Every structure is written in C-alpha cells, then in structure tokens.
Amino acid sequence: MPTPSGPTPGTASSPTQQAIASAEARSAHNYHPLPVVVSSADGAWMTDVEGRRYLDMLAGYSALNFGHGNRRLIDAAKAQLERVTLTSRAFHHDRFAAFCEQLGDLCGMEMVLPMNTGAEAVETAVKTARKWGYRVKGVPDGEARIVVASDNFHGRTTTIVSFSTDPEARADFGPYTPGFDIVPYGDATALEAALSDRTVAVLLEPIQGEAGVLVPPDGYLRRVRELTRERGVLFVADEIQSGLGRTGRTFACEHEGVVPDMYVLGKALGGGVVPVSAVVSSAEVLGVHKPGEHGSTFGGNPLACAVALEVIAMLRTGEFQGYAAELGDHLHRELGLLVGRGGVREVRGRGLWAGVDVDPALGTGREISERLMERGVLVKDTHGSTIRLAPPLVVSKEDLDWGLDRLREVLAEG
Structure with missing residues (x-):
C-alpha cells in the first residue's frame, strides 16, 4: 500500500x-x-x-471526483489539444452539440448554457431566473426576488456575496446587489413565508459544502419542490460540489427523489483538467435568452466539451x-x-x-x-x-x- x-x-x-x-x-x-x-x-x-x-x-x-491524472480524461484532453481548443461562441464547433445533448440527457433536461467556473454558472442562473420572471411569470421589471439560504456558499462574485451570511466572504465588498431574501437553511416554514408574487426562484445547495457538509432535514427538499411548484417559482439546485457522483447519486437531489427546475453544475464536470460549468434546464426557462444578452468567450469551448463529454460517459455507467x-x-x-x-x-x-x-x-x-x-x-x-x-x-x-x-x-x- x-x-x-x-x-x-x-x-x-x-x-x-x-x-x-x-x-x-x-x-x-x-x-x-x-x-x-x-x-x-x-x-x-x-x-x-x-x-x-x-x-x-x-x-x-x-x-477531482475522478482522481488526479485520470487516464480517460487526460487522453480526451490530449486528443482535443491536437485538433482545436477554442473557437469562441462566434462559430460552431464539432463537440458542442454532443456536449449539450449528453449533459441535458444526464440531467433529464432540454437545454444547456455552458460557462467556465461555478460562480459564473450561479451568476448565469440568477440572470436566467430574473429574465424568466419578467418574460414568463410577469413580474414587474426590476422587482424580481430570489430566496436563498443562510450559510450558503455559491461563489465570490459581487452579486453572490451580496446574499452571503459569511462575514469573511461579504465584508468590505459593498454596495451589495439587492433582490435576495435569506431564510434559515433547512427551514421549509420560513422559506414558505418568504415567497411572494415577486419571487422568481429559490436557490439552494442540496447539501451545504462550505458550511461544513450540512445535510438538510429529511423531506426538506421535497417540500421546497412542492412549494415552488405551487407558487410558480423556479427551484434552482446548486450541485457544483454535491453533484456528479459525490454523494453516491448523480445528483444529491436524487436522495429525496426531487428534480429541480434548474441544475447549476461545475467542478467535477471539468474532471480536474479544465474549468467547465453549466446551467441545465428546460427550453421554457433557458429559452428566454437571446443572442447578445449573455455569454462567455471560453464557455463551451472545444477542449472543455471534450473533457466534459468523457466525464458524462463515465457517469452514465453508474460505476x-x-x-x-x-x-x-x-x-x-x-x-x-x-x-x-x-x-x-x-x-x-x-x-x-x-x-x-x-x-x-x-x-x-x-x-x-x-x-x-x-x-x-x-x-x-x-x-x-x-x-x-x-x-x-x-x-x-x-x-x-x-x-x-x-x-x-x-x-x-x-
């Protein structure tokens, strides 16, 4: 040994x-x-x-869910390095469609919006939920609200730390972005009370990693799913740390038999080789985006797609x-x-x-x-x-x- x-x-x-x-x-x-x-x-x-x-x-x-130097992932990266690594989204490339299709299928959803880092994916989810709220739900412009949980960790951008309760992550970075309502993690009653006709999404980690790997009470995620459906609110699951095999399921939400409206993915999606993240949802939700409204030069690049496709293939076996x-x-x-x-x-x-x-x-x-x-x-x-x-x-x-x-x-x- x-x-x-x-x-x-x-x-x-x-x-x-x-x-x-x-x-x-x-x-x-x-x-x-x-x-x-x-x-x-x-x-x-x-x-x-x-x-x-x-x-x-x-x-x-x-x-690094699949370990350091995983041979399948390194070989996939090497093969793509010899062909093309970046086109920007100004052009199509031959790995993109397969990546979107196969990641969507893994999640049981229709559409994919690729980014690079987890924080970028969370920002994308926030923007998507707000736009969906205005375009589909009919919330008055500028009044959308998103319910989040205390002790959350979704990244460190200015908007994300605006709804952090961690002083180290938040202090001295104001002024902060408005539009978020913070409730205690695991408290479905408090979450229900926070929902209003202006609420467009509930953004949660199914298991809070940075907070100390906090698992919510049994039935909490099911209740969140029920409440969001009843109130016409998107349930956004940040599975950046908890997803892609870590908890013994493809997604941590599966432990309660729950499927959110939107998955936010990252970290293991790039296999520890390249940064890859994505928001995965329905055509109704991600379909609100139009050309020029949101994007990323490196998001969904050929190298990232090649590695992520191998990650998806490894996860499909259930091994x-x-x-x-x-x-x-x-x-x-x-x-x-x-x-x-x-x-x-x-x-x-x-x-x-x-x-x-x-x-x-x-x-x-x-x-x-x-x-x-x-x-x-x-x-x-x-x-x-x-x-x-x-x-x-x-x-x-x-x-x-x-x-x-x-x-x-x-x-x-x-």
Whole structure:
C-alpha cells in the first residue's frame, strides 16, 4: 500500500519553504493554504517538491471526483489539444452539440448554457431566473426576488456575496446587489413565508459544502419542490460540489427523489483538467435568452466539451455513483464510531463526503488539518473546528482506511 515517504516538509531553507516564501511575496493573500507544495499527483495521491506523498482527502472541493491524472480524461484532453481548443461562441464547433445533448440527457433536461467556473454558472442562473420572471411569470421589471439560504456558499462574485451570511466572504465588498431574501437553511416554514408574487426562484445547495457538509432535514427538499411548484417559482439546485457522483447519486437531489427546475453544475464536470460549468434546464426557462444578452468567450469551448463529454460517459455507467455510495457507507460507519468518544462531536454528509466537527479542546480545524498533513493526509478546515473529508471517488478502501487511521492518531493525541 502507498505510504508517505521523503524528508520532513518545511525545514529551514527547504524547497517547500522557498516555494511558499516566493508565492507569498508575489501573490495576493486571498487563500491560506496548508504549508505543502505539490509537484505531481496520481489517483488519490499527491507528491510534494521534496518527494513526500500525501493522501488527498479533499479532491479539489469535488473538482477531482475522478482522481488526479485520470487516464480517460487526460487522453480526451490530449486528443482535443491536437485538433482545436477554442473557437469562441462566434462559430460552431464539432463537440458542442454532443456536449449539450449528453449533459441535458444526464440531467433529464432540454437545454444547456455552458460557462467556465461555478460562480459564473450561479451568476448565469440568477440572470436566467430574473429574465424568466419578467418574460414568463410577469413580474414587474426590476422587482424580481430570489430566496436563498443562510450559510450558503455559491461563489465570490459581487452579486453572490451580496446574499452571503459569511462575514469573511461579504465584508468590505459593498454596495451589495439587492433582490435576495435569506431564510434559515433547512427551514421549509420560513422559506414558505418568504415567497411572494415577486419571487422568481429559490436557490439552494442540496447539501451545504462550505458550511461544513450540512445535510438538510429529511423531506426538506421535497417540500421546497412542492412549494415552488405551487407558487410558480423556479427551484434552482446548486450541485457544483454535491453533484456528479459525490454523494453516491448523480445528483444529491436524487436522495429525496426531487428534480429541480434548474441544475447549476461545475467542478467535477471539468474532471480536474479544465474549468467547465453549466446551467441545465428546460427550453421554457433557458429559452428566454437571446443572442447578445449573455455569454462567455471560453464557455463551451472545444477542449472543455471534450473533457466534459468523457466525464458524462463515465457517469452514465453508474460505476462511480455506486462506488461512492458503498465506500461512503463505510466512511460514515467508521467516523460514527468516533462520535462522543473519539474526539468527534458530530459527523454529517452523504457518500464520500463528510463534515467532521472535532472537539475544540483538541484544536481548531486548521490545527487538525496541519497535524494530518504532517502524517501524510490532506484535508481542509471550515468554520472553527470542522474539517471536510472528500476523497476522490477512485480512492481504494485500503487507502481510505489508512487515512482514517491517521485521523484517529491525531484525535488520540489530545
């Protein structure tokens, strides 16, 4: 079984420290990365500049669902690189129609609007919902409202942080975009009370990732679907982190048998190779867009479509979803044994995705992440003493158990 090896990272004047110092001198400090400098990766493992190997238990916030250097995805990218990588949407290209058709079929929907990043896709969903509200629902111009949930994370553009409740994401970026009503996540009664004749959409994460992998109460998504149908409101599901196999289903909404009006997709759609995102919906909804009203030079480019088509083909088999469900059950059983007696206060999540609340007496989430890094496991903290576990869907049970053993060691340290 692969195990970490190589010199201890971060020693004085080491390649790690030199690389970190150089990066911090010349880049904006908008992230606080762990002190590791990755130089190569394969499957569920990464290697740093000093030859030390680490088990990746974050998978690029679900962008790497299919692992690092997935051969099918790399081959698809290489083949397309030799042909054409960009045309802009000023011209058609020969991968675009297949991408739209096959992604639409995967989602059970009619139309696709491709973008690049997740935040761009959320912005596209917001613009689409508003335009639909004016053109189809008949909301007076400039009065459309969208209901969102507290503790959400949909990106970091100016409009998106306008409805964030996270001070770090929101502070000092005003003035903020109006038109959003924030209700507690998981509270269907509060959501119902917030709906009005000006509401055009409800925008939710089926599972809130950045908030600590928060799973809503059973029946919540079904009630949201009922309310939005009754009130003529679009249900927009942000499945950027939760979708494409992560939770053991193609989409997290499937756990409640719910189909939204609009999927917002990203991260894993690009296979960790290129940024690919998309809004997928009906012809009635996406049909409100006319030429020149919204677009992206790189959105739906040939290279992105080639990689995404391979991702879609891999998901169509159900293999990755089934594996994530099976190994996810094992992950949650093992983590559950730590609750109350192993330094863990609570575990949440579905499939190969877990939020682990560590007893603050053992350290902050950052401190726990650093201790795991020293043992060859890479995770990331969020909100105090919470860490997120989201290994690639290609991780072996043996490697996953090895990583969980390292977590037990860290928790046992006290």
